[in-house]
Amino acid sequence: MFEVLPKIPADPILGLSAAYKADPNPNKIDLGVGVYKDENGNTPILDSVIKAQSVLLESEISKTYITPQGVPGFITGMLTLLLGKESKALLSNRVAAVQSPGGCGALRILAELIKRCNSDTTVWVSDPTWANHIPLIGDAGLNIETYPYFDKSTASIKFDEMVDCLKQVKKGDVVLLHGCCHNPTGADLTNEQWDEVLRIAQQTGFIPFIDTAYQGFGDGLEEDAYGLRLMAENLPEVIIAASCSKNFGLYRERVGLAAMITSDAAMRDIVQSQIQSVARGIYSMPPSYGGALVDIILNNEALKAQWTNEVNEMRTRMQTLRQLLVDKLAENGASKDFSFVTQQKGMFSFLCISPEQVKKVRDEHSVYFVDSSRVNIAGISRGNVDALAKALVSVL
Ligand SMILES: Cc1ncc(COP(=O)(O)O)c(C=O)c1O
Missing domain, CATH: 3.40.640.10 (Type I PLP-dependent aspartate aminotransferase-like (Major domain))
Incomplete structure (x- = not known):
């Protein structure tokens, strides 16, 4: 019965995760999957x-x-x-x-x-x-x-x-x-x-x-x-x-x-x-x-108060990272104004760069995010933001 079924191509975001895992570059950056991450790139269980x-x-x-x-x-x-x-x-x-x-x-x-x-x-x-x-x-x-x-x-x-x-x-x-x-x-x-x-x-x-x-x-x-x-x-x-x-x-x-x-x-x-x-x-x-x-x-x-604090911490971290990314992009001489990233909310931003630029930053700098240019802000850290900004500026 199953002969009639065509194989469905893998979800692009899952393909991206697989490509990230397979990349041997120790400085690779994952801004793909929509999961909150801490400064060390982990998704820990909340204390609450x-x-x-x-x-x-x-x-x-x-x-x-x-x-x-x-x-x-x-x-x-x-x-x-x-x-x-x-x-x-x-x-x-x-x-x-x-x-x-x-x-x-x-x-x-x-x-x-x-x-x-x-x-x-x-x-x-x-x-x-x-x-x-x-x-x-x-x-x-x-x-x-x-x-x-x-x-x-x-x-x-x-x-x-x-x-x-x-x-x-x-x-x-x-x-x-x-x-x-x-x-x-x-x-x-x-x-x-x-x-x-x-x-x-x-x-x-x-x-x-x-x-x-x-x-x-x-x-x-x-x-x-x-x-x-x-x-x-x-x-x-x-x-x-x-x-x-x-x-x-x-x-x-x-x-x-x-x-x-x-x-x-x-x-x-x-x-x-x-x-x-x-x-x-x-x-x-x-x-x-x-x-x-x-x-x-x-x-x-x-427990509710503790959880509220944990949510507040996650939010504040992402807001800080938005500002940090925008500052680093400007410092590195970005030819585009990215200040809109600080106005956007939550875990995602569209960087509003082309799919070709997204591919280039992936192929040449091991920075992974989807072709639409959606990045997971929580994947940025103080440790990788410099490299990320330089990589982005190089493809603009
Ligand atoms: C806009 C939106 N709605 C709903 C969901 C549902 O998520 P889940 O089924 O994991 O609770 C997500 C998860 O990424 C989302 O981004």
Whole structure:
């Protein structure tokens, strides 16, 4: 039966990792895969997570299935983190939610839920968007269209064009927005631009679908939730996919949240039953471990404070590295102004150089990042930033 299947080429980012591993150059630099790294290039387990693991080890007495919705304290903790303590939607019981296997799991089950509502729905994604949005949403059978977002020639958001496009979106269609730290560009909407997007959603009746995978990595845990909370407070329906991979460093535990703001509490119960039925049809029950750790952290004051500090440290480190890279590029006589890198947020930036320049810097200097020119800022360190800046300047 399998003869009909063609081989699918390896994901470019995985190919890049393999090429990096195989490169014997001791000074090679990896800015490819989207994983946070410390100054030594490691992705350590957060101290708050280590403590939560020992609490869990002491307290867990069974490995029977958890509930289909997930770990209860995880759901409430995450919804408060995302929507805020004062959220009207939460206080009026209008939020349905399930724990999901990572942010990807959330995106997929939400796409399946949208399809149950209307299989002709178009999901509008930014141009560019995170590459995995396309299979996660498209393989559920939904149409995908793009709205203009980032202009490489000016290294900024094409907000006017984005607005013109969103004004044409049909009522009931879905617009995917990155909650913060846009992947791949690092270019985020300002609060005023979020306000404008809300007004358009109110006028046209499109449903925002907010993907938030980097809360805390942009300006802060509260600040990064501005757009999401604005939509959740002012619209009857909002779709939310959240990931705990980056800000809790729980990548391999696969933990995320799929949440839906609904028009009223009765509708919430219907949507809750539907999303659980979608998940049941794909993987039946959520994994417990990662959700149990997040539950312990978010519901213990001391651990939450420690985790918040760790998120703040990761963010500050990345902000410092952005500035350092821009300074070193200027010091080395870069013919291009890279100051936009300090305005961008989170783990990624588009350097806005050509695929040929990306290839050259890889071939000649063992600096690895994807052809789009997206770099993982956390892959930069005080130890490699000089070499990186020199390598980049040499290909400009
Ligand atoms: C924009 C965006 N959404 C969602 C995710 C989901 O990540 P995960 O499934 O690892 O939680 C990622 C991870 O890179 C991402 O960049």
